[in-house]
Amino acid sequence: MAIIAPLICGLIFGAGLLISGMVQPTKVLGFLDIFGAWDPSLAVVMAAALAVAAPGFMLAHNRPRPVLAARYFWPGKSEIDAPLVFGAGLFGIGWGLVGLCPGPALESLATLSPGVVVFVAAMAEGMVVYDLWQASRPVIRRDSPLVSAADG
Amino acid sequence: MANFTPLSAAIGGALIGLSSVLLMLLTGRIAGISGIFAGLLNIRSEDKAWRIAFIAGLILVPVVAGWIGYGMAAPKLPASWVVIVAAGLLVGFGTRLGGGCTSGHGICGIGRFSVRSITATIVFMVTAVVTVAVTHHMLGG
Numbered sequence A: 001m002a003i004i005a006p007l008i009c010g011l012i013f014g015a016g017l018l019i020s021g022m023v024q025p026t027k028v029l030g031f032l033d034i035f036g037a038w039d040p041s042l043a044v045v046m047a048a049a050l051a052v053a054a055p056g057f058m059l060a061h062n063r064p065r066p067v068l069a070a071r072y073f074w075p076g077k078s079e080i081d082a083p084l085v086f087g088a089g090l091f092g093i094g095w096g097l098v099g100l101c102p103g104p105a106l107e108s109l110a111t112l113s114p115g116v117v118v119f120v121a122a123m124a125e126g127m128v129v130y131d132l133w134q135a136s137r138p139v140i141r142r143d144s145p146l147v148s149a150a151d152g
Numbered sequence B: 001m002a003n004f005t006p007l008s009a010a011i012g013g014a015l016i017g018l019s020s021v022l023l024m025l026l027t028g029r030i031a032g033i034s035g036i037f038a039g040l041l042n043i044r045s046e047d048k049a050w051r052i053a054f055i056a057g058l059i060l061v062p063v064v065a066g067w068i069g070y071g072m073a074a075p076k077l078p079a080s081w082v083v084i085v086a087a088g089l090l091v092g093f094g095t096r097l098g099g100g101c102t103s104g105h106g107i108c109g110i111g112r113f114s115v116r117s118i119t120a121t122i123v124f125m126v127t128a129v130v131t132v133a134v135t136h137h138m139l140g141g
Helices: A004-020 A025-032 A041-061 A082-098 A102-111 A114-136 B006-027 B033-041 B049-067 B081-097 B104-111 B115-138
Strands: none
Touching: A004 A041, A004 A102, A004 B006, A004 B049, A025 A041, A025 A082, A025 B115, A041 B006, A041 B104, A082 B081, A082 B115, A102 A114, A102 B033, A102 B049, A102 B081, A114 B033, A114 B081, B006 B104, B033 B049, B033 B081, B033 B104, B104 B115
């Protein structure tokens, strides 16, 4: 079950991206292009997702532990800092350039599109560069080096 | 708003929310795709199996959809390889520096009413809108 559960969650998540059209960069760019033929669909996707997620997470908060694991991996940070803002800014520029964010990019690997393969390889490279940069910095104040401590 | 598809957007969005909640309730993990993927690349991380399973599920969806006659069209991407590589690098580095992407911050984080995630989502939405405005309207692309 420890493997089946995330697999099924991945299938449901992927179905949501596919049905909503968010796997298509043109659909995403239609939302981001507020000065063009604006398509509000992405806002509806987010609203519907949050309508399910918010009560669901509240339910999880009120349960002592997950069904299949010893504990919850809730993100630990709470303050707004420069890396959060700069990182989100860089991500937004990349997202706006092509219309792909990590979920749709990985799901689109199924189409074997050369552009998607190159995008995912570059995305992985960017993540590895970040890890190497973090590892090379002197340890001044590393809140928590665990991957699970990230927000998402 | 000729391209607006509210019904499929609402159904798809609800499924994305359901997946995020199930992953947390069952495994205790945040359904943040950039974090899940980055954990696969990080040699220090020891919990790779559930990450592989989740991403395998994501990639299997278009394959299964194809079998039942709803094949997914290959995404339309910019012609320039330089733009694709630059965008990939920015998305990879930026999501790690900022601690999440559209799913981790935009759905899971806002779903938990996290001020960090609300801030991050506003920032990446604004920079993405500005990027599209510049590339589509000012540079004539």
